Amino acid sequence: MIEKNAAHPTQQSRTFLTDLVFPPDTNHHNTIFGGKVMAYVDKIACISAMRHCRKPVVTASSDSFDFLAPIKTGDAINLEAYVTCAHRTSMEVYVKVERENLLTGEKQLTARAFLTMLAIDENGKPTIVPQVIPETEEEKQQYVQAQARYIDRKKKRN
Template identity: 50%
Template sequence: MKSKPCRESFVVKTSHVLPPDTNNFGTLFGGKLMAHIDDVAAIAAVRHARNPVVTASTDSVDFLAPVNLGHSICLEAFVTWTRQTSMEVFVKAVTEDLLSGERKVCTTAFLTFVAVDDDGRLVEVPEVYPETEMEKKLHANAPIRADQRKERRKQSKEFAEEFGTAFPWDRA
Protein backbone atom coordinates (compact mmCIF):
# COMPACT_ATOMS: atom_id res chain seq x y z
CA MET A 1 0.00 0.00 0.00
CA LYS A 2 1.51 3.31 -1.11
CA SER A 3 1.90 6.05 1.51
CA LYS A 4 0.21 9.41 0.92
CA PRO A 5 0.97 13.01 1.87
CA CYS A 6 -1.26 14.79 4.38
CA ARG A 7 -2.42 17.20 1.65
CA GLU A 8 -4.23 14.46 -0.27
CA SER A 9 -6.82 14.28 2.51
CA PHE A 10 -7.26 18.06 2.90
CA VAL A 11 -10.88 19.25 3.23
CA VAL A 12 -12.36 22.75 3.49
CA LYS A 13 -15.98 23.51 4.36
CA THR A 14 -17.45 26.98 4.85
CA SER A 15 -20.96 27.64 6.12
CA HIS A 16 -23.00 30.73 6.88
CA VAL A 17 -24.25 30.81 10.49
CA LEU A 18 -28.03 31.21 10.28
CA PRO A 19 -30.72 31.56 12.99
CA PRO A 20 -31.60 27.83 13.25
CA ASP A 21 -27.90 27.13 14.01
CA THR A 22 -27.73 29.45 17.02
CA ASN A 23 -28.63 29.45 20.69
CA ASN A 24 -30.40 32.17 22.69
CA PHE A 25 -27.14 34.17 22.81
CA GLY A 26 -26.99 34.37 19.01
CA THR A 27 -23.96 32.11 18.79
CA LEU A 28 -23.51 28.79 17.04
CA PHE A 29 -24.64 25.77 19.06
CA GLY A 30 -21.60 23.85 20.31
CA GLY A 31 -23.18 20.62 19.08
CA LYS A 32 -23.63 22.10 15.62
CA LEU A 33 -19.94 23.02 15.52
CA MET A 34 -19.05 19.51 16.68
CA ALA A 35 -21.19 18.07 13.86
CA HIS A 36 -19.29 20.23 11.34
CA ILE A 37 -16.01 19.00 12.86
CA ASP A 38 -17.02 15.32 12.62
CA ASP A 39 -18.24 15.84 9.04
CA VAL A 40 -15.03 17.38 7.65
CA ALA A 41 -12.84 14.97 9.63
CA ALA A 42 -14.74 11.98 8.23
CA ILE A 43 -14.36 13.28 4.68
CA ALA A 44 -10.60 13.69 5.22
CA ALA A 45 -10.36 10.15 6.61
CA VAL A 46 -12.30 8.66 3.68
CA ARG A 47 -10.13 10.58 1.21
CA HIS A 48 -7.07 9.07 2.82
CA ALA A 49 -8.35 5.52 3.25
CA ARG A 50 -10.62 5.38 0.19
CA ASN A 51 -12.84 3.21 2.36
CA PRO A 52 -15.78 3.90 4.65
CA VAL A 53 -14.76 5.11 8.11
CA VAL A 54 -16.26 5.37 11.56
CA THR A 55 -15.38 7.81 14.32
CA ALA A 56 -13.39 6.08 17.07
CA SER A 57 -12.78 9.13 19.28
CA THR A 58 -12.87 12.87 19.49
CA ASP A 59 -10.31 14.59 21.66
CA SER A 60 -11.44 17.53 23.73
CA VAL A 61 -13.08 20.38 21.87
CA ASP A 62 -12.37 23.72 23.49
CA PHE A 63 -14.46 26.65 22.30
CA LEU A 64 -11.94 29.48 22.02
CA ALA A 65 -14.12 32.16 20.42
CA PRO A 66 -17.86 32.48 19.80
CA VAL A 67 -19.26 31.99 16.32
CA ASN A 68 -21.90 34.68 15.88
CA LEU A 69 -25.10 34.75 13.89
CA GLY A 70 -24.41 36.10 10.41
CA HIS A 71 -20.74 35.18 10.51
CA SER A 72 -19.22 32.26 8.63
CA ILE A 73 -17.52 29.17 9.98
CA CYS A 74 -14.70 27.67 7.91
CA LEU A 75 -13.28 24.27 8.84
CA GLU A 76 -10.10 22.68 7.51
CA ALA A 77 -9.18 19.05 8.12
CA PHE A 78 -6.50 16.57 7.11
CA VAL A 79 -5.03 13.25 8.22
CA THR A 80 -1.95 13.83 10.38
CA TRP A 81 -0.97 10.31 11.43
CA THR A 82 -1.89 6.70 10.82
CA ARG A 83 -1.60 3.32 12.38
CA GLN A 84 -2.55 0.03 10.74
CA THR A 85 -6.32 0.69 10.52
CA SER A 86 -6.72 4.08 12.21
CA MET A 87 -6.15 7.69 11.27
CA GLU A 88 -5.75 10.81 13.37
CA VAL A 89 -7.38 13.85 11.77
CA PHE A 90 -6.67 17.47 12.74
CA VAL A 91 -9.48 20.02 12.37
CA LYS A 92 -9.21 23.80 12.66
CA ALA A 93 -12.33 25.98 12.71
CA VAL A 94 -12.16 29.70 11.92
CA THR A 95 -15.02 32.13 12.32
CA GLU A 96 -15.21 35.25 10.17
CA ASP A 97 -17.24 38.41 10.58
CA LEU A 98 -18.22 38.70 6.95
CA LEU A 99 -18.79 42.46 7.17
CA SER A 100 -15.50 43.44 8.82
CA GLY A 101 -13.33 40.53 7.64
CA GLU A 102 -12.13 39.83 11.20
CA ARG A 103 -11.21 36.16 11.59
CA LYS A 104 -10.59 34.09 14.74
CA VAL A 105 -9.73 30.47 15.35
CA CYS A 106 -12.70 29.24 17.35
CA THR A 107 -11.53 25.67 17.95
CA THR A 108 -9.07 22.96 17.05
CA ALA A 109 -9.64 19.26 17.53
CA PHE A 110 -8.18 15.85 16.84
CA LEU A 111 -10.41 12.93 15.90
CA THR A 112 -9.56 9.31 15.31
CA PHE A 113 -11.24 7.23 12.64
CA VAL A 114 -10.94 3.59 11.67
CA ALA A 115 -11.44 2.34 8.14
CA VAL A 116 -13.92 -0.47 7.62
CA ASP A 117 -15.12 -2.63 4.76
CA ASP A 118 -18.75 -3.06 3.71
CA ASP A 119 -19.25 -5.61 6.50
CA GLY A 120 -17.82 -3.30 9.18
CA ARG A 121 -14.51 -5.18 9.51
CA LEU A 122 -11.35 -3.13 10.01
CA VAL A 123 -9.19 -2.59 6.93
CA GLU A 124 -5.64 -1.32 6.61
CA VAL A 125 -4.97 2.28 5.66
CA PRO A 126 -1.98 3.76 3.85
CA GLU A 127 0.68 5.49 5.89
CA VAL A 128 0.57 9.27 5.82
CA TYR A 129 3.60 11.52 5.60
CA PRO A 130 3.96 15.21 6.41
CA GLU A 131 5.49 17.79 4.08
CA THR A 132 4.99 21.24 5.67
CA GLU A 133 6.42 22.35 9.00
CA MET A 134 2.95 22.38 10.58
CA GLU A 135 2.24 18.84 9.30
CA LYS A 136 5.62 17.66 10.61
CA LYS A 137 4.90 19.11 14.06
CA LEU A 138 1.45 17.49 14.23
CA HIS A 139 2.85 14.17 12.95
CA ALA A 140 5.75 14.14 15.42
CA ASN A 141 3.48 14.70 18.44
CA ALA A 142 0.80 12.22 17.34
CA PRO A 143 2.17 9.22 19.30
CA ILE A 144 1.83 11.23 22.53
CA ARG A 145 -1.80 12.04 21.72
CA ALA A 146 -2.41 8.39 20.81
CA ASP A 147 -1.10 7.28 24.22
CA GLN A 148 -3.35 9.84 25.92
CA ARG A 149 -6.35 8.53 23.96
CA LYS A 150 -5.51 4.97 24.91
CA GLU A 151 -5.44 5.90 28.60
CA ARG A 152 -8.66 7.92 28.33
CA ARG A 153 -10.38 4.98 26.58
CA LYS A 154 -9.23 2.63 29.34
CA GLN A 155 -10.76 4.97 31.94
CA SER A 156 -13.99 5.20 29.93
CA LYS A 157 -14.25 1.41 29.87
CA GLU A 158 -13.69 1.29 33.63
CA PHE A 159 -16.48 3.84 34.18
CA ALA A 160 -18.79 1.88 31.89
CA GLU A 161 -18.15 -1.33 33.83
CA GLU A 162 -18.55 0.37 37.20
CA PHE A 163 -21.76 2.20 36.38
CA GLY A 164 -23.29 -0.37 34.04
CA THR A 165 -26.63 0.04 32.34
CA ALA A 166 -28.85 0.41 35.42
CA PHE A 167 -30.45 3.73 36.27
CA PRO A 168 -29.06 5.40 39.44
CA TRP A 169 -32.20 4.57 41.45
CA ASP A 170 -31.92 0.88 40.46
CA ARG A 171 -28.36 0.42 41.75
CA ALA A 172 -29.15 0.03 45.45
Protein backbone atom coordinates in the same frame (compact mmCIF):
# COMPACT_ATOMS: atom_id res chain seq x y z
CA MET B 1 -5.11 6.09 -9.66
CA ILE B 2 -3.40 6.14 -6.26
CA GLU B 3 -2.64 2.79 -4.68
CA LYS B 4 -4.94 2.45 -1.65
CA ASN B 5 -2.36 1.41 0.94
CA ALA B 6 0.68 3.36 -0.26
CA ALA B 7 1.72 6.22 2.02
CA HIS B 8 -0.08 9.45 1.12
CA PRO B 9 0.94 13.07 1.68
CA THR B 10 -1.10 15.01 4.20
CA GLN B 11 -2.21 17.29 1.39
CA GLN B 12 -4.37 14.48 -0.06
CA SER B 13 -6.61 14.56 3.02
CA ARG B 14 -6.76 18.35 3.47
CA THR B 15 -10.41 19.40 3.37
CA PHE B 16 -12.17 22.77 3.69
CA LEU B 17 -15.79 23.61 4.47
CA THR B 18 -17.45 27.02 4.77
CA ASP B 19 -21.02 27.77 5.72
CA LEU B 20 -23.05 30.80 6.77
CA VAL B 21 -24.48 30.90 10.31
CA PHE B 22 -28.22 31.71 10.28
CA PRO B 23 -30.53 32.41 13.25
CA PRO B 24 -31.91 28.82 13.41
CA ASP B 25 -28.29 27.63 13.94
CA THR B 26 -27.89 29.73 17.07
CA ASN B 27 -28.88 29.79 20.73
CA HIS B 28 -30.37 32.66 22.78
CA HIS B 29 -26.93 34.35 22.84
CA ASN B 30 -26.98 34.55 19.02
CA THR B 31 -24.01 32.18 18.87
CA ILE B 32 -23.91 28.86 17.04
CA PHE B 33 -24.93 25.78 19.02
CA GLY B 34 -21.90 23.79 20.19
CA GLY B 35 -23.54 20.60 18.98
CA LYS B 36 -23.86 22.07 15.49
CA VAL B 37 -20.14 22.88 15.48
CA MET B 38 -19.41 19.33 16.67
CA ALA B 39 -21.52 17.92 13.81
CA TYR B 40 -19.56 20.01 11.28
CA VAL B 41 -16.30 18.80 12.84
CA ASP B 42 -17.35 15.14 12.67
CA LYS B 43 -18.49 15.51 9.06
CA ILE B 44 -15.30 17.18 7.81
CA ALA B 45 -13.12 14.71 9.75
CA CYS B 46 -14.97 11.87 8.01
CA ILE B 47 -14.40 13.41 4.57
CA SER B 48 -10.72 14.04 5.33
CA ALA B 49 -10.15 10.47 6.54
CA MET B 50 -11.96 8.99 3.53
CA ARG B 51 -9.84 11.12 1.19
CA HIS B 52 -6.75 9.71 2.88
CA CYS B 53 -7.65 6.02 2.82
CA ARG B 54 -10.37 5.88 0.12
CA LYS B 55 -12.42 3.58 2.34
CA PRO B 56 -15.52 3.99 4.53
CA VAL B 57 -14.76 5.31 8.01
CA VAL B 58 -16.44 5.68 11.38
CA THR B 59 -15.65 8.00 14.26
CA ALA B 60 -13.84 6.06 17.00
CA SER B 61 -13.18 8.93 19.41
CA SER B 62 -12.82 12.63 19.95
CA ASP B 63 -10.17 13.03 22.61
CA SER B 64 -9.79 16.76 22.37
CA PHE B 65 -12.42 19.35 21.50
CA ASP B 66 -11.72 22.88 22.62
CA PHE B 67 -14.17 25.76 22.14
CA LEU B 68 -12.13 28.97 22.17
CA ALA B 69 -14.51 31.71 20.99
CA PRO B 70 -18.13 32.06 19.83
CA ILE B 71 -19.38 32.21 16.26
CA LYS B 72 -22.25 34.66 15.81
CA THR B 73 -25.27 34.89 13.56
CA GLY B 74 -24.15 36.27 10.19
CA ASP B 75 -20.58 34.97 10.53
CA ALA B 76 -19.14 32.36 8.23
CA ILE B 77 -17.90 29.19 9.86
CA ASN B 78 -14.70 27.95 8.20
CA LEU B 79 -13.37 24.47 8.89
CA GLU B 80 -10.11 22.87 7.81
CA ALA B 81 -9.22 19.23 8.43
CA TYR B 82 -6.38 16.86 7.61
CA VAL B 83 -5.06 13.48 8.68
CA THR B 84 -2.11 14.06 11.01
CA CYS B 85 -1.09 10.44 11.48
CA ALA B 86 -2.21 6.94 10.55
CA HIS B 87 -1.77 3.67 12.38
CA ARG B 88 -2.76 0.19 11.28
CA THR B 89 -6.52 0.81 10.84
CA SER B 90 -7.06 4.23 12.40
CA MET B 91 -6.26 7.83 11.54
CA GLU B 92 -6.03 10.92 13.69
CA VAL B 93 -7.69 13.94 12.06
CA TYR B 94 -7.04 17.52 13.15
CA VAL B 95 -9.89 19.98 12.63
CA LYS B 96 -9.55 23.74 12.96
CA VAL B 97 -12.66 25.95 13.14
CA GLU B 98 -12.63 29.71 12.48
CA ARG B 99 -15.27 32.39 12.45
CA GLU B 100 -15.13 34.98 9.71
CA ASN B 101 -16.89 38.32 9.74
CA LEU B 102 -17.81 38.54 6.08
CA LEU B 103 -18.21 42.33 6.21
CA THR B 104 -14.76 43.09 7.65
CA GLY B 105 -12.80 39.97 6.69
CA GLU B 106 -11.75 39.48 10.33
CA LYS B 107 -11.04 35.82 11.17
CA GLN B 108 -10.67 34.19 14.58
CA LEU B 109 -9.84 30.66 15.70
CA THR B 110 -12.95 29.40 17.53
CA ALA B 111 -12.41 25.67 18.05
CA ARG B 112 -10.03 22.82 17.38
CA ALA B 113 -10.39 19.11 17.72
CA PHE B 114 -8.59 15.81 17.27
CA LEU B 115 -10.71 12.86 16.20
CA THR B 116 -9.78 9.25 15.63
CA MET B 117 -11.39 7.73 12.56
CA LEU B 118 -11.43 4.00 11.90
CA ALA B 119 -11.43 2.57 8.37
CA ILE B 120 -13.83 -0.32 7.85
CA ASP B 121 -14.38 -2.91 5.15
CA GLU B 122 -17.65 -4.03 3.56
CA ASN B 123 -18.37 -6.20 6.64
CA GLY B 124 -17.85 -3.33 9.10
CA LYS B 125 -14.49 -4.73 10.25
CA PRO B 126 -11.37 -2.56 10.69
CA THR B 127 -9.16 -2.47 7.61
CA ILE B 128 -5.60 -1.31 6.95
CA VAL B 129 -4.99 2.33 6.00
CA PRO B 130 -2.08 4.08 4.28
CA GLN B 131 0.56 5.86 6.33
CA VAL B 132 0.87 9.66 6.27
CA ILE B 133 3.70 11.64 4.68
CA PRO B 134 3.86 15.04 6.43
CA GLU B 135 5.45 17.71 4.24
CA THR B 136 5.12 21.18 5.78
CA GLU B 137 6.61 22.15 9.14
CA GLU B 138 3.12 22.33 10.67
CA GLU B 139 2.29 18.84 9.35
CA LYS B 140 5.58 17.43 10.66
CA GLN B 141 4.95 18.95 14.09
CA GLN B 142 1.38 17.59 14.19
CA TYR B 143 2.70 14.16 13.10
CA VAL B 144 5.17 14.02 16.01
CA GLN B 145 2.57 15.24 18.50
CA ALA B 146 0.05 12.72 17.15
CA GLN B 147 2.36 9.88 18.19
CA ALA B 148 2.23 11.09 21.81
CA ARG B 149 -1.56 11.49 21.68
CA TYR B 150 -1.84 7.94 20.30
CA ILE B 151 0.15 6.57 23.24
CA ASP B 152 -2.04 8.55 25.67
CA ARG B 153 -5.22 7.18 24.06
CA LYS B 154 -3.91 3.62 24.36
CA LYS B 155 -3.06 4.17 28.04
CA LYS B 156 -6.57 5.52 28.75
CA ARG B 157 -8.17 2.47 27.13
CA ASN B 158 -6.07 0.08 29.24
